[in-house]
Structure formats: C-alpha cells, structure tokens
Amino acid sequence: MTTATNLKHYPMWIGGKPVDTKETRDIINPSDESVAATVAMGNAADIDAAVQVARETFQSGVWARKTPRERAAIMRRIAAAANDSVEDLIEAEMSANGATVRQATGFHVGYALLHFEYFADLAETYQWKRPTQMSSFPTLGQSVVHREPIGVIGAIAPWNFPLLLTLWKVGPALAAGNSVVVKPDEHTPLSILEFARIAEENGLPAGVLNVVPGEGRDAGARLASHPDVGKIAFTGSTQVGREIMMAASDTIKKITLELGGKGPTIVLDDADLDLAVDGVLYGCFVFSGQVCESGTRALVPESLHDEFVNRLVERAKAIVLGDPSDWDTDMGPVINGKQRDRIVEYIRGAEADGATVVTGGVQATGPGFERGFWIEPTIISGVRNDMRIAQEEVFGPVLSVIAYQDDEDAIRIANDSEFGLAASVWSRDNERALMLAERLQVGSVWINDAHQIDCQLPFGGYKQSGLGRELGPDALDEYTEAKTVRLDLSGGRESKPYDLLLSHAPK
Template sequence: MTTTAVRNFPMLIGGEWVESADLLEIRDPQNDELVATAASGGAAHIDRAVEAARAAFREGSWSQAAPAERARLLRAVAAKVGDRLDELVELEIMANGATIRQATGFHIGYVAPHLEYFADLAERYAFERPAPRATFPTLAQSTVRKEPIGVVGAIAPWNFPLLLALWKIAPALAAGNSVVVKPDEKTPLSTLEFARIAEECGLPPGVLNVVPGPGPEAGARLASHPDVGKIAFTGSTEVGREIMRLAAGTVKKVTLELGGKSPSIVLDDADLEIAVDGVLYGCFLYSGQVCESGTRLLLPESLHDEFVERLVERAKTIVLGDTRDWETDLGPVISARQHSRILEYIASGVEQGATLAHGGGVPAGERFERGHWIEPTIFTGVRNDMRIAREEIFGPVLSVITYRADEEAVAIANDTSYGLASSLWSGDNDRALAIANEIEAGSVWINDAHQINCQVPFGGYKQSGLGRELGPDALDEYTETKNVHLDLSGRRDRRPYDVLLSHVD
C-alpha cells in the first residue's frame, strides 16, 4: 500500500528556506487528514530571524528606500497575490476549514486590496513635516520625522492566517521596517507562500522572515526579544495579557487585537428580513470563529417569538459540507480541542437553564463522523450572567437575550469585559446613531455586520485590545517620532545659557 506524499513547507529566515528536525502537522479540519507539514521553529530560530531582520534593516536597501519605491514593490506583490489567488485559497482552506466561498471572498480575497491600500499609505504618509517656527526662548525650526522602528514582531492567529498577518506585515513594510512573523502552528501555509511571493517580487532578503512554531516557545521569544522594537498580536485576551507582560521587559511598542463578545441589538423598528439574515451572518460566518462575531442577540420582548421563529427557520437552510464545494455555507471548526471546548460551552448553557432552540451538537450523517463539525446553535432564555453570554466561545453559538427598553439594551451590551464590535438593526437612522454613541466598542455597524474596511481603524475597547489596525493612521503604530531642532538664532547672547552659566567676556 502506498500513501501520497504530503508537501513540506520550510521556514524563511534571512532569505533562506530553512528545514527543521521538528515538523508541524497540518490537518484538514473537515476530515482530520494530514495535508502538509511545516518546519517548526523554536527560540533559536526566532533569534536567527531577528538577527537577519536587524541586519537587513541596518543594510538599508529597504529601510532607507524612498516610500514610492516601497509602494511599488507592495503593489507588485498585490498583483502576484491576485494571480495566485486559487493556490493561496487552497493553502488557506486545507489548514483552517474555511469554505471556498468565504476564503475567496474574505480570507484571501481581501489580501490584495488591503495590500494596495498600504502601498497608497506609504506614498502619502507624512514621514517628515515642519513644525511651527519657534521664537522663544530662541529662534528655531523643528522638523518632526516618522522613522521606522527597526524589527517588528508579528504573531498571527489561525482563523484568518494570511489576512491578519498582512495587517501587521504591510504597514510595517510600508514604514520601512523589517519583520519576523510567527504564524499559528496550525495554519502557517498561506503566510509562508506569501513570503515566497514577496521575495520573488524583489523584497530584499531578511526584510520578511516567517518562523512557524509553538506559541509558548517561538511566540514568547519573539515578544520578549530585546532587538524587537514592536510586537503586534492577534489572538485571545488570555494570551494577549502574556504578550503584553513579555513585551514589558524591554518596553517595546505593542498592539493587541484580542477577544470579543459582540452584541447584535435588534430594535423594535428593524426590518426583520434583513435583521434575521444579518444576525445569522454576524454570528455564524466561519462557524463563529471570528473575534468580532455577534454572539449575543439582544431582542425586544415584543419581537422575541416572531424573530426567533424566523431565525430558526432560516438557520435550518445553512448547508454544512465539503469546504471546496461552492454550494457549502459552513465548514468545520478548526480542531478537536476547539470542538470539545465548544460542546462543553453548549452543555453549560443547558445546565444553567438556557433553552436550545436549534442545533447543539454534531450534525447527522456519515460525512460528519470525521473532522470537527458542530451545528449552528441558537439558545433562547439566556441571561447575561451565563457563561455562554459572558465568555468567548469562538464557535457557532448564538445567545438570545431579551430587553424592554433601549436603555436596557445598551446596559446589557456594555455589560462585558470586551468591546470589539457591535451591530445595531433599526429602521430609524437617528435612533440607531444615538444608541451607537452609547456602545462601548471599537466598531458599531448599523444594519450590517462584519464590515471590515481597510480605510477605517479596527480594534477594541476594554479587554478586546490595545491600539488600532488599518485606517489612515495605521503606519503610526510602526514608526517612532523624532523631533529635529535647528537653532536659527546664531549668536551666543541670544540664547538662554545664562540661566545656568554666567557670561564671561
């Protein structure tokens, strides 16, 4: 009996593709089959990558290049990503279980336009600007410069492996930094192939390095490394706290995009057809494995029964199946560990008194006996103090909570340690905008969900994160600010030195 050989993906350090004795097994979540292996890096590999990145930064062919030249290369990479879209989509879905529709539209489909946006930013960003001329205590002119930090460390999650890595890689490169990326060990393939594309387009060796490996070893070393000037992380709030602690040892800059428990607030004047589909989309896209998923549905008591009936009937039409089939709506969750965790949360919801209105287990059928499948699940009768309402499940579980007045809806929405996103559903824009002003979240989408726009900042309040990604100021997170002061007074007697030193003829 022969078995089909799986492709192995080495790591990229200093322009060289490096093998490792330790391998990561990449398994397809829909059937748990081994589909690839990747070199697994540890602290020593991170050290090599940081050294290569630092050397590339000091060499200057990228860090000192004109912003327009950096923009040109980023656009070339974007074009090649577009040319190789199908290949990157396959590398993505074989590792993280996204459907081909979703990966083509979002996971990989967003990569080229977002990269184009950062190329545009590189050209129009104010890397240098004059300050107002000073006349006191002396005549002087200051110039404010934005300079690259040096070596940036990026730690990306498994749910949107390439896109969320790109949100760190692209602004870092646009600003002139070198980068070391630590992708999640379950999903490194698309990021490794992206790095190969970047080097094929002419990115100098060492400017972009990719080291997959376990978080406690490779990720921890990257976050604590003294030669890394900035760490950007997307992942759970628990790990984010540890990243922040590790980074504090060398007082490096940090951005964190962490967990969420986002509310979808339906007002009593909402268009129910739009709101029902929007709530399902907001919660169940990618099996709820999105940090800003709308996993708490806040319904007015007057609408509850009708809305839930519509919600359940519409949820029954969601098709689970082969992730490579364009007719499939929903794929598996990422891993056996996550599968067990989600089922435990569902059990806790029942134990604490919530009512299962739909789903709640593994779908029936031979196809679903292998892999990590969970039905779209809807709970009613949920209180906001239940575990399923308070803790991030990261699975296809929607908790329905009722309220009586707008003020109560706002109070419930804000009664969480998270604050990443929120959706509002209403036929009255003024009313919705007024409520949006009261919501403690980094993004509030009115009559929509999952609207990630690279032209506006994204990030969270409270324990959902620190700093912002995307938007016109994204390069600020990847630069240091320097003031260069030029004295224009000339003569000694026009300077305030006599505050300390008496003048001697």
Template sequence: MTTVEVRHHAMRIGGRDVDTSERHPILDPNDGSVAATVSIGGIEHVDAAVAAAKETFESGVWSAIPPQERALVMRRIAAAARAVADELIELELSANGATIRQATGFHIGYALAHFEYFADLAESYEWQRAAPISTFPALSQSVVHREPIGVVGAIAPFNFPLLLALWKVGPALAAGNSVVVKPDERTPLSMLEFARIAERAGLPPGVLNVVTGTGQVAGAHLAGHPDIGKIAFTGSTQVGREIMRLASGTVKQVTLELGGKGPTIVLDDADLDMAVDGVLFGCFVYSGQVCVSGTRALVPARLHDQFVERLVARAKTIVLGDTRDFDTDMGPVIGANQQARILEYVRDAESSGATIELGGHQPEGERFERGFWVSPTILSGVRDDMPIAREEVFGPVLVVIAYDDDDEAVAIANDSEYGLAASIWSTDNARALAIAARIQSGNVWINDAHQINCQVPFGGYKQSGLGRELGPNALDGYTEVKTVQLDLSAGRTAKPFGILLGHAD
C-alpha cells in the same frame, strides 16, 4: 489504493528555507486528514530570524530606500500573489476550514487588497512635518520625522492567517521595517507561501522572515526578544496579557487585537427579515470563529419569541458541507479541542436553564463523522450572567437575550470585559446613531455586520485590545517619532543659557 503525497513546508529565514527534524502535521478541518507538514521552529530559529531581519534593516537595502520605491515593490508583490490566488486559497482552506467562498472573498481577497492599501500609504504618509517657527526660548525651526522602528515581530492567529498577518506585515514594510512573523502553528501555509512570493517579486531576502512553531516557545521568545522593537499580536485576551508582560521587559511597542463578545441589538422598529439575516450572518460567518462575531442577540422582550422562531427557521437553511463546494455556507471549526470546548459551553448553558432552540451538537450523517463540525446553534432563555453570554466561545453559537427598553439594551451590551464590535438593526437612523454613541466598542455597524474597511481604524475598547490597525494612520504604530530642531538665532546666546551663565539680557 492511491497514496496522496503530503507536501512539507520549511520556514523562511534570511531568504533561505530552513528545515528541522521535528515536523508538525497540518490537519484539514474539513475531514481531519493531514493536508501538509511544517517545520517546528524553536528559540534558535527565532534568534536566527531576528538576526537576519536586524542585519537587513541596518544594511538599508529596504529601510533606506524612498517610500515610493517600497510602494512599487509592495504592489509587485500583491500582483504576484494575485496571479496565484487559487493556490493561496487552497492553502488557506486546507488548514483552517474556511469555505471556498469565504477564503476567496475574505481570507485572500481582503488580504491582497489591504496589502495594496498599505503600499498606497507608503506614498501618501506624512514622513516629515515642519512645525511653526519658534521665537522662544530661541529662534528655531523644528521638523518632526517618522522613521522605521527596526525589527517588528508579528504573531498571527488561525482564523484569518494571511489577512491578519498582513495587517501587521503591510504597514511594517511600508514604513521600512524588517519583520519576523510567527503564524499559528495550525495555519502557517499561506504566510509561508506569501513570503516566498514577496522575495520573487523583489523584496530583499531577510526583510520578511517566517518562523513556524508553537506560541509557548517561538511566540513567547519573539514577544520578549531584546532586538524586537515592536510586537503586534492578534489572538485571545488571555494570551494578549502574556504578550504585554513579555514585551514589557524591553519596553517595546505593542499592538494587540484581542477577543470579543459582540452584541447585536435588534430595535423594535427593525425590518425583521433583514435583521434575522443580519444576526445570522453576524454570528455564523466562518463558523463563528471571528473576533467581531455578533454572538449575543439582544431582542425586545415583546418580539423575542417571534424573532427566535424566525431565526431558527432561517438558520435551518444554512448548508454545511465540503468546504471546497461553492454551495456550502458554513464549514467546520478549527480542531477537535475547539469542537469539544464549544459543545461543553452549550451543555453548561442548558444545565443552567437555557433552551437549545437549534443545534448544540455535531451534525448528523456520515459526511460529518470526519473533521471537526458543530451545527449552527441558537440558545434562548440565556441570562447575562451565564458563561456562554460573557465568554468568547469562538464557535457557531448564538445566544438570544431579551430586553425591555433601549437603556437596558445598552446596559447589557456594555456589560462585558470586551468592546470590539457591535451591530444595531433599526429603520430609524437617528435612533440607531444615538445608541451607537453609547456603545463601548471600537466598531459599531448599523444595519450591517463584518464590514471591515481598510480605510478606517480597527480595534477595541477594554480587554479587546490596545492600539488600532488599518486606517490612514496605520503606519503610526510602526514608526518612531523624531524631532529635529535647527537653531536660527545666528550665533546669538539663547536666553536659557544666558540665565544659566548669569548674564541674561
């Protein structure tokens, strides 16, 4: 019997590989096998990484060079990563269960393109802005400067390990900061490799550090570390609240991209064939493990039965299988605990009166006895007060909710603690735009889903987050604002001081 060697990955701190005696197995969700092992970092490793980042920042080797030079290095990094994209794709899908199509296009393709966008911002960003000359209370000229914060902490989730890490690393580096990344302990492989690629391409050692470890230990310590000036986090709303609490101890800047329960509103004038495909795409991409997944389909009551029938028929054509097969449409979920959690939501909904129209179980067949699989699941008869309609399931589960008119559709869509993304399907652009204006969500797509454009801001309303990532102002959250004022009064006493000294004239 052939033994497959399992590669071990150390942390990257201060330009060196740092290992520990404690190792964590990375499981391939496709079949449950051990794909790799990684070091488990603790508090001392976070401290070492922050210290390395702080020393590098203060040295000026990255923070003090012109933004144009940072842009050049970042472009070299992107080119070097693109040259080994196949390796990054394999690292990604072996840890998080993405299909090879998804890993190629979304997980790695988007990540490198977006990193290049941040490099472009380093050149175009308004680092200094002169204010109008002031004549009161004294003749003066003010200049507003944007400067790097210092050391930035980035905590990335399991679902898009490299992409969502680079949404933080990219603007942080472009602004001149040093960074400490804490990936999800289940999916750190692509970020670890990216850090090594970055150093080989010219990023000074210590500017980008990666500490692998648990969220409860390494993540929590990073969020509260006194030498971290900014923490950026993507993950659940529950953990996001804890990140805010930990960050408040040193009043550091915080960006949070949190959960969602995306509504997909199908209007009665929609092209039903297009809407069916759009609803399924919006929900089942990456097995529903996307914060912007459209997991609530709001359908006109008079079209409900017909639409559900179409959804089920089309969803039956979704191909489950080996994640490395280009014919596979949908892969597994991240792990056994998540698989059990998803199926428990479905059982609870069924016991509360919902009807399982499709799925609701582990797929049948020997192929699916290994790994962490959940069939595409569609539920009808779902009430808006059911947990499955209100809580983020994070799996391939679509609930269909009937509504009577546009006002009710908007009310149901907004009746959520979340407000990250929504979709509207209609052949009447004016009507769809009018409804979009009423939706409490940071992102609203009309006749589309999952369209993440790096040139526009991304983020959520309500408990879906705080701040925005991407867009032309992406560097704002990774800079401090300093106003420098130069007195132009040529030595004349300024009026406020004259008043203070009793000789205002």
C-alpha cells in the same frame, strides 16, 4: 485532495531561503482530518536566528533606506504576483483552517491582498515628515516631526484568518521600512509561507520578511521577549495577549494587541426584521463563528423576542453545512477537535444555567460528517447576560439571544462585558441608531450591517479587546517612531535663554 504521494512540505523561511528543522508537524484538514501538508516547526533558537537576520537586514538599509515610493512599487509587484498565485493561497487557507471556498476566496485571501495593496498605496501618501509652524518660544525655530521605522517587528498571527491578519501586520510594517519576523499559528502557517516566498521572488530583499512556524509557548514566547524586537503585533485570545504584554515589558516594546470579543447585536423595535434576522445570522455564523468581532449576543426587545427567535431558527435551518470546497456550502467545520469539544461544553453549560437550545447544539452527523470537526449552527434563547455563555468568548457557531426592556437596558447589557471590540445596531431610525452607537464601548459599530472592516479605517478594541489600532493611517503610526527635529533660526547667542543655566556677566 492531498494524498501521501503529493504531500507538500513547508520549511521555515529565514533570510530569503527555506530552512528546515528536525521537528515537523502535520497540518490537519478540519473537514476530513486528512494530512494537508507537513511543516517545519521552529523553536526559540530559530526565532533568534530569524531576528538576527532581520536586524542585520534593517541596519543595512537595503529596505529601510528605500524611499516610500520605492517600497510601494515593490509591494505592488508582490501583490500582483500573489494575485497570479491566488489559487495556491486559497487552497493553503482552506486545507489548514476549513474555510469554505467562498469565504477563502473573498475574506481570507482576496481581502488580504486588497489590504496589502492599500498599504502599498499608503506608503506614498502617508505624511512621513510633518512640519510645524515656526515657533518663537523660547527662541525662533522650525520643527519637523519625522515618522521613522522601528526596526524589527515581531508579528504573531492566529489560525482563523492566517493570511489576512498577518498582512494587517506585515503590510504597514513593510510600508514603514521595518524588517519582520512572523510566528504564524502552528495549525495554519501555509499561506504566509507561500506569501513570503512570493514576496522575495518579486523584489523584497532577503531577510526583510522571515517566517518561523512554531509553538506559542516556545517560539512565540521568545519572539515576544526578544531584546532586538522593537514591537510585537499580536492577534489572538485575551489570555495570551496578557502573557505577551508581560513578556514585552522587560524591554518596553511597543505592542499592538487585537484580542477577544463578545459582540452585542442590538435589534431595536423599529428594525426591518427580515434584514435584521439575516444580519444577525451573518454576524454570528460567518466562518463558523470563529471571528473575533462576531456578534454572538443578540439583544432583542422583550416584545419581539419570541417572533424574532422563530425567524432566526427558520433562517438558520437553511444554512448549508458541509464540504468547504463546494461553492453552495455556507458553513464549514471548526478548526480542530479540541475547539469542537470546547464549544459543545459551552452549549451544555448554557443549558445547565437554564437557557434553551432552540436549534443546533450538537455535532453534525450523517453522510459527509463521518470525519472532521463539525458543529451545527446553534441558537440559544433565554440567555441572561450574567451567564457564562454571554460573558466568555466561545469562538464557534453559537448565538445567544438576550431579551431587553428598553434602549437604556440594551446599552447596559451591551456594555456589561470585559470585551469591547465591535457591535451592531439594527433600526430604521438612523438618528436613534447613531445615538446608541455613541454610547457603546467598542472600537467599531456597524448600523444595519456586520463585519464591515474597511482597510482605510482603524480597527481595534476597547477594554480587554486590545491595545492600539490596525488598518488605516493609524496603523503606520503604530509601526513607526516619532522623532522631533528642531532647527534654531534665532541667529545670535544673545537671543538664547542660556542665562537660565549659565551666567554671562562679565568677570
């Protein structure tokens, strides 16, 4: 536990050195509302300074002109050093966003560093130059498509997986030779500030990775609109994504947006119910439901509805809510009081609409819950898909159970959403499940599983769940520009089609 005598202060990181500001922010631990650390808060002027440094660094070629193999070697060195400091990164994540020690060790930090290593490897295997077959139209020639770095990348990261979702952007950006300015969420900047320091201590040139914590309406807005930023990569709410699109439009930036979700989990009538119950609960309640691709709508056949709800309630009551630092804890707090109150308001609204809270639905109380932001795992039955609870992203531990009649009805309900990030299907019949998967309007479908995000495969959404894809080779496409270079091999002037424009008749 951090105390006043050992409270750590985190400056910004610009140009390879810590930079402080007059304005600071207390980082509040969601589990007990203690001050975990203080952090310097940047503004638009600090973003300008960071972008200038990143632009100058990019133009110098100190990173951009390294070979992919050289960049990969440095990135691997950084990943190894970060793994040596993994306990500090885990503590930074837990103290800022309330992740349990199991989740922080696995998803939040372990997975993040694994993905960074993947992008280091990809730098060496990605096809940076793509020759085409020799062409004879309109003249004989050879063409090569070059994938080149964009320049300065602006990365705006959320609070739920600060390090992981930042490295989804920083990893491919660095592998491609770009320079980066990161604007972390003001609630959770600690782990990425730690990572930036580790990176430059282990070979990343100063100014290639810069981190400016700050408010979205100030620092974030400036980064999104800055004329010297060539691309914005953002993870967060759909509403803020719309604002970023508008800000980026002034300079026609490339953008990647990974936004909200309202994931359908379709349980078919031939599913293994024991497996499906655990999978549905995991799909919704991991990290207290604060995951964009969470399966928050459980679609269950009418014939199985009551039995399945009873099984869900029985298993949900076994979820251990409590101290995130305890390895036996399954679920921790939500991020802050504002989010806790928002979740409760959604639950009360569902009841007013005629749905029934069958377990949870309230703030946790009693020993250990005197302070902090706690919501019990909540299951709501009798939900219709037109209710607000089924259409809007709650971002908390709230599962809505919706009955359906047949497969066609399940597909209709699943696709009746403005979101399209992820879904899952539970069935013993693989062929039937695959047929349903093809009809779901989402970027990822997991069959008899949930939250299986593979660093080698593209991740992103349909509809208002976003634009572009993160992870896999597709990610490097997002962080590079394509340049076509054609070499004429025809030889003589007489073979060229200049007569379409110029007359070469003798005078």
